[in-house]
Amino acid sequence: MRKDLLIIASIILLITIFFTGTKFQSVEEFELTHIDDIKADSEIVTLAIDSKSLVGNEHLLKPELREFVPKDGIILKRKEYVLRNGDTVFDVLQRATRFHKIQLEFQGANDNVFKSAYIQGINYLYEFSAGANSGWMYEVNGEFPDVGVSRYTLKNGDHIEFHFTKNLGKDIGGEF
C-alpha cells in the first residue's frame, strides 16, 4: 500500500510538471541586462512599487522580514517603461522586476479559478506577512481594477502602482 501511495504521488508530480512545463533559465539569462529603449514614438507606461503602509508598522512583520522594508517604503521609484503590443500589468511588472533584480513570486494564470496571474510576494514581502488581511494590490491611473494583473491590458500613458496593504486595501484607499 505504501508503494502504491508513492506511485500515485509520483504520477501526480509528473502530471503537474507536464502541464506547467519546465522552462529552465540560469540567473544570468533570467535577469535582464537591457530593457527596451524609449524612443520618440514609443508608447510609455510608468510603474512604481511601494510598501509605505509598513513604514512605522514593522512590528507587524516577523523580525527576518523587517530589513526588506525600505526606510521610505519605496521598493521601486516611478519609472517609465516601453509598452509593447498587448502588454498587461503583469508583463510590465515582470520585466521591471527582472531588470531591477527585485524578487517577485506569483501564481500562474492557470493555477487559479480567476485565470489571472496572482502576485504572492514582491521583495520578500508576501501576502499575510503583516497579518491575515495583508497582501499586494495594484492601481492604474488612481483606480483599483477588479481584475487580475494579467487580465488588465495597458494603454499608452497608464500609471501603474503596486502597494502593500495591511488591511485589504482600507489603508491605501482601495477598499472593496
Added chain:
Amino acid sequence: MLTFHQFHPLTLTLYYLFLLVILWLFKAPIVIFLLFISLFLFWSISQNRKSILNELVFVASLSGLIMLFTIYFYHNGATPIFYLNDQAVTTEVIFYSIVMAVAVAATWITWQALIISFPMKKIIYLTSNRSITLAIALSNFVRWIPNGKIQFQKVMEAQQSIGYFSSQSKFERMYKTVKIWMNSYYNAFENTFQKSAVMHERGFKSGKRTHFQHYRFRKTDCIIVVSILITFFIMVINYAQLRYYFFPLRKEMTVEPIYWLVFVFISLPIIIQIKGWVQWHYYKSKI
C-alpha cells in the same frame, strides 16, 4: 530492567507529543535530523533486516518526492540558483525542502515507534478512566487498520495459491487486488466493532468491575514528565528566539542551551533500550 516501552502510558503519550510539537513548532534542523536518527535506531532494534531496508527505501522515496514538490512550488529565498518557469529556485528553498523531507520522515518514524510502544491495552488504559466507551471505540479504531492488513495478506496469499490472479491483463489483476483490499478492510471493520459488543456483554461497561492496575507511575515517570513540562514551558516562552526560519535568508544554525535538554529527550528511548539490552545479555551470560 527497564525498557522504554515499560514507562507509564501517560509518560509515553506526553513524550511522543512533546517530540512532535517541538519538531513542527520550532522546525530546528539539528533537532529534526537527530530525532529522525534516534527514533529510527530505536524502531529498528525490534525489526528484522528486511523490514529496516523496506522502511529505509520507503522513507528515502517519500523524502525525495517531498523535496521535488517543495522545490517545484516554493520560490522564496534571497539566493537564486536558477529559474524554473520564470520563478527562482533558491538555496534557501533547497535547504528548506531537505529539512521538511526529513521532518516528514521523522514524523513517520515517530508514528512507527509509537505503534510499538502503544499496544491496545495501553490505549484502553489511558482513556478508560475518562470514558470506557471512548476507550473501546479508540482501541477498536486503532485495531481496524492492522486487522485489515492481516486479513488482506491472508486473503491475497489464499487467492494467489488458487490462481485468482492468473489473468494476463494488468488492469484485471489491479482491479482484483483493489476488490480484495476493500473487502478485507470492510470485513475487518465489521469484526473489530463486534468486539465491543462482546466486551460489553462481559460487563466492561457495567461499572461493577474493578480493574487491576498494570501500569504504575514510578519515580522515573515523574522525573520525565516534570522535565518535559518544564522544558516545553521554557521553549514556548522563548519561542521567538528559538524558532528557526528559512526565508528570505536562513537563520544561522546555533545550538541554544535548552536544545541540549531536547537532545537528551530525543536520545532517551535508544539509550534506555541499549542499556536494557546490555543488561539482559549480561544477566543471560551469568546463567
